[in-house]
């Protein structure tokens with residue numbers, strides 16, 4: 001089985017590529033390199049191309065004998081998508097629909113798709129389970145929900161099986177600090193904490209201290225990128241074993257507040273992280289964490305990393321790569 005990993009030079013993709021390689025599986029990375037880094041892919045073959053390019057996809061599938069796909073390639077900023085929705089409907093939804101059709105025409109099934117907890121918008125209750133209502137609050141979330149629908153129709157029409165994995169907050173890095181998240185493009189909390197700690201930006205802004213949570217700050221479910229990578233490998237095995245299409249939450253099932261992230265970071269780093277308390281940001285849900293029982297039951301997946309491991313691996317990467325991949 002050769003696995004095609006689109007977005008394989010990006011943050012979560014590169015960790016998944018490396019895990020597949022370490023397990024001795026055949027893997028090929030495919031990335032436009034708009035946001036990815038060739039150095040993140042290591043010695044795995046990397047094909048530079050766009051998932052919407054039928055010829056390029058056909059070429060890589062035929063040359064490498066691809067029979068399974070993990071599809072990470074996408075734009076990922078809900079905030080940006082509110083001002084540039086066309087980018088998200090174009091790159092994430094339309095190009096992915098074309099990509100799925102290309103794969104179908106080539107007879108490739110077994111498709112694992114990077115979806116997001118943003119498809120839930122603000123859920124009515126937490127932990128949020130997969131059967132909660134889907135009502136995204138950004139074109140980004142909508143573009144992912146649209147792709148989930150396309151995939152369910154390709155299953156009904158052609159029997160093309162897929163798993164849509166809805167990530168909560170991906171964080172952390174390869175434990176030896178050799179690959180990690182590109183903090184020049186992300187606004188996720190963990191890299192922003194690291195940037196503040198390393199003096200590469202001003203103080204961390206803690207948005208809102210009057211939420212109805214134990215310490216007043218917002219709560220999210222931080223899941224280690226290696227746990228995510230492991231879930232993808234398990235999802236591929238599940239599909240290869242004949243498993244049926246489904247949607248799975250990938251989160252730890254534990255919520256952590258912004259202050260918990262901050263104090264754990266200070267403990268791991270061994271010094272205070274400059275920060276300031278500011279107003280809530282409009283549109284930020286109070287608390288969001290996953291009911292992950294379906295992924296645990298179906299895949300035998302157990303997230304192994306807690307907040308401390310997430311922050312110490314992120315520190316190992318950021319503190320040794322102040323300029324990221326330097327490309």
Ligand SMILES: NC(=O)c1ccc[n+]([C@@H]2O[C@H](COP(=O)([O-])OP(=O)(O)OC[C@H]3O[C@@H](n4cnc5c(N)ncnc54)[C@H](O)[C@@H]3O)[C@@H](O)[C@H]2O)c1
Nearest residue numbers: 007010011012032034035036050051073074114116167170
């Ligand atoms: N990081 C998170 O916390 C998070 C949470 C939920 C969902 N996701 C989803 O996970 C996936 C991966 O996220 P990430 O954090 O690794 O992002 P990333 O930006 O690091 O990686 C995405 C990669 O896809 C590539 N790409 C984008 N459009 C492409 C196209 N049309 N053709 C080929 N390559 C293309 C980019 O160059 C980049 O390397 C995305 O689909 C994202 O929406 C991420």
